[in-house]
Amino acid sequence: MKVLMIGDVVSRPGRMAVLERIQDLREQHAIDLAVMNAENVAGGFSITPSLGDELFDAGIDVMTSGNHIFDKREVFDYIERQGRLLRPANYPKGTPGSGVWMGEVRGTRVAVLSLMGRVFMPPSDDPFRIADEVLGALDPGVRVRLVDMHAEATSEKIAMAWHLDGRVSAVVGTHTHVQTADERILPEGTAFITDLGMTGSYAGCIGMDKEDVIARFMTALPRRAEHSKGDVRICAVVIEVDPDTGRAREITRLSLKHES
Numbered sequence: 510m511k512v513l514m515i516g517d518v519v520s521r522p523g524r525m526a527v528l529e530r531i532q533d534l535r536e537q538h539a540i541d542l543a544v545m546n547a548e549n550v551a552g553g554f555s556i557t558p559s560l561g562d563e564l565f566d567a568g569i570d571v572m573t574s575g576n577h578i579f580d581k582r583e584v585f586d587y588i589e590r591q592g593r594l595l596r597p598a599n600y601p602k603g604t605p606g607s608g609v610w611m612g613e614v615r616g617t618r619v620a621v622l623s624l625m626g627r628v629f630m631p632p633s634d635d636p637f638r639i640a641d642e643v644l645g646a647l648d649p650g651v652r653v654r655l656v657d658m659h660a661e662a663t664s665e666k667i668a669m670a671w672h673l674d675g676r677v678s679a680v681v682g683t684h685t686h687v688q689t690a691d692e693r694i695l696p697e698g699t700a701f702i703t704d705l706g707m708t709g710s711y712a713g714c715i716g717m718d719k720e721d722v723i724a725r726f727m728t729a730l731p732r733r734a735e736h737s738k739g740d741v742r743i744c745a746v747v748i749e750v751d752p753d754t755g756r757a758r759e760i761t762r763l764s765l766k767h768e769s
Contacts, residue, residue, distance in 0.1 A: 527567070
C-alpha cells in the first residue's frame with residue numbers, strides 16, 4: 510500500500526497547489542491513500558466546510574489537524590458530520606469531532622490518528638497515554654496505522670515515534686512548517702519524519718507575509734499577518750506499507766516546486 514502524507518497546507522497558495530497537483534501525485538506514485546494536515550487551510554487558520562469539501566472532492570482522503578482547527582466556528586458542526594476531518598485525539602472529552610478515522614482502502618483496513626504535543630503548545634491531555642488507549646482499542650486486524658503528531662518540540666515528536674515503533678506504520682510530525690531531512694524506518698518497522706514541512710508559499714515566514722511577521726517581532730503593536738505569495742512548494746512523504754503486517758517498507762521525502 511502506498512500512502513501520501515502532506516504537511517501543513519497553508520492558505521490559498523498551499524490549497525491551490527494541492528487541488529491542482531493531487532491527482533498527478535496520486536498517479537505518479539500509485540497512491541492508495543492521501544492524508545493532509547488541514548489546520549491552516551483557510552487564511553492560515555482552520556478550515557471551512559466549503560474548502561474541506563473541495564479538497565475531499567479533489568482527491569484527499571483524510572485530513573488531520575492541530576491547535577488551529579477550531580479557530581473558525583463553522584468547523585464545529587462540520588467536523589461532527591465529516592468523519593474524515595480529524596482534530597487531535599487528546600483534546601478534552603466533549604470536543605466536537607473525532608481524533609481517529611478508520612476505513613478500508615483496497616481491501617485493507619486502515620486507521621489514521623491525529624495527536625497534539627504539549628511542549629510549547631496549548632493545554633491538552635497526554636498524547637502518549639491517549640495513543641496507547643486508542644491503539645489498544647483497535648481491532649488487531651487493522652494493520653495499517655498512521656499517526657500525525659502535531660507538535661512544536663522535536664524531542665516530543667521523536668519520543669512519540671520511538672514509543673509507537675512496531676505498533677503503527679508511520680509517525681509523521683507537523684506544526685513547525687519546516688521540513689526535516691531525517692526520514693527513516695525505525696527498527697520495528699515504523700516510518701518516521703520529524704516534520705513533513707509546509708505546503709504553501711516559501712516567499713515569507715512559514716507561509717505568512719515576511720514584513721508582517723518581522724513587524725510583530727520588532728514592535729509591541731498587534732498586526733495581523735497575511736499569507737505570503739510566490740515560491741510555492743508541496744512538502745510530503747510517500748510511505749510504502751506492507752498491508753499484511755503494517756510495517757513500513759520505504760519512506761520517500763518530497764519537496765516539489767509548484768506553479769499555478
